[in-house]
Amino acid sequence: MKSTGIIRNVDGLGRIVLPKDLRKQYGITPDTPLEIMTDSDCIVLRKYRPAGCCEFCGDVADDVVIFHGKPICGACRKALAMM
Structure with a gap:
């Protein structure tokens, strides 16, 4: 520390x-x-951060996937794809 x-x-x-x-x-x-x-x-x-909590929005969702060690929900993945 x-x-x-x-x-x-x-x-x-x-x-x-x-x-x-x-x-x-x-x-x-x-x-x-x-x-x-x-x-x-x-x-x-x-x-x-509760288990399954999206790194970006903080929502707990059933469709969370781990990307580079960070949980991301479907809605945030869609928003990122539009960028």
Whole structure:
């Protein structure tokens, strides 16, 4: 893991603030669900994506295919083909 050099305190309710630069870099908005995991002595935050979730639109569809390691739904494949 790479250190950002940013230090934040946990408030009385257990919250921390993610710096704006990191939120922007990783596309985290107020509606972005984050998955909380642990790895030995680390707490890891990751954007939550349910299984079968399209990489582009975020929809969970039955017609998802994996392209270069990324799940893509039929609607997004059609939109890409029109470009």
